[in-house]
Amino acid sequence: MxxxxxxxxxxxxxxxxxxxxxxxxxxxxxxxxxxxxxxxxxxxxxxWDPRVNGVRYLKTLIHHLGMNLSAQNLDRLRRTANRDVGDPIAVRCQGERMCLDYLQAVFELDFIAGQLPLDGARVLEIGAGYGRTCHLLLSNADIEAYHIIDLDNSLSLARTYLGAVLTPEQLAKVTFTRIDDVDRVTAAQRFDLCLNVDSFAEMDAATVHQYLDLIDRTCRYLYVCNPVGKYLDKSLDGHAQGEETVALALRSGLLRDVIDIHDSEVVAAQSHKFLAAYRPGRDWHCLASQRAVPWSFYWQALYARAAS
Structure with missing residues (x-):
């Protein structure tokens, strides 16, 4: 049939x-x-068409990173409560909701903690964003004091966010400082560790040098995580924020070479300029450095000032 x-x-x-x-x-x-x-x-x-599937690819990246977290880093994430404040784009891995911001913070903490103890440390963060690094460190180490320097609007956001996610005891350790008050507030202060994550590259070069001078005077260690250079690959975002934004970005920071940010050998070669640029002074040396996961063109380094 x-x-x-x-x-x-x-x-x-x-x-x-x-x-x-x-x-x-x-x-x-x-x-x-x-x-x-x-x-x-x-x-x-x-x-999947990357032009319209950005969130799909972001969630895939988060899932990949989350499923490969070490047990120690998974514990660090779990100890950091209230991470869902602000409705992040997140996925669930290994029984835990995860977003890219806090995964990056965990990787940064893992790098720093592998080089120096953090319990009892006095920390200075320059450009804290909404405060995810502060939140993670205060949740995973017995930090003595945490000072944040930032622009007014970002400082307002960090103050509100950290007020929502930290315990009262943790929040009491945090000092919020406007850029106009930096010299006055830090004049008599000394810090064990200074942090800068993804903001030196967006400042005027002269401003970065002023901060490096401040770090040289007041800090024992410096952790930096920033791009090694600039890029002009329009296929990445179509310059969606406009050509003026692109031009401003190309003029900012200490490292303004336009490079192929997706060529690992080019990035590794450029990292030598990164290490030289962010060394706060002659008495400082680099303890460790490596690429900062997950981005192809971000580098991280921990510097130490020679004991006097």
Whole structure:
């Protein structure tokens, strides 16, 4: 007996693939190999279109990092309560909700803690964002005092956020300092560790040098995590924030060489300029440095000032 599925319909296309063949994998589109792996053909055959699937790829990255967390770093994350304040884009891995911000903070803490003890430390953070690094450190070490320097609006956000996520005892250790008050507040202060995560590269070069002078006078250790250079790859974001924003970014920071940020050898070579640029003074030396996961072009380093 002949099946009702015999003929063209037996191995025919679904309604979904009928549409795909009309709109994406068309006869014209498959007539050449030129560019097909970065256009609609391969975006349907093998990849999710990165132009409209940014959140999907972000969650995939978070999942990959989260599933590969060490037991020690997973414990550090678990000890940091209230991470869902602010509704982050998150996934659930190993029984824990995770977002990229706090995963990066865990990796940074792992690097620092591998080089020096943090219990009892007095910490200075220059440019704290909303305060995720402060939150993680205060949740995982017996920090004596934590000072944050930032611009007014960012400082207001950090004060509100940390007020929501920290315990009263932890919050009492935090001092918020406006940039206009830096010299007055720090004049008689000494800090064990200074932190700068992803903000030196966005300051005027002269401002960075002023902060490095401040660190040289007041701190024993410096941790820096910043880009090793600039990039002009428009395919990454289409310069969505406008050409003026791009121009301003290219002029900021100490490291303004435009490089291929997705060439590991180029980034590694540029890291030598990074290490020289962020050394606070002649009496300082680098204890450790390496690429900062997950970004291809971020480097991290921990410097120590020679004992007097």
């Amino acid at each position: 002949q099946s009702s599925l015999d003929g063209p319909a037996k191995y025919g296309r679904s309604a979904q693939w009928e549409r795909i063949n009309r709109t994406q994998i068309t006869a014209d589109a498959v007539s050449t190999l030129a560019g097909f792996k970065a256009n609609e053909v391969n975006f349907k055959l093998a990849l």
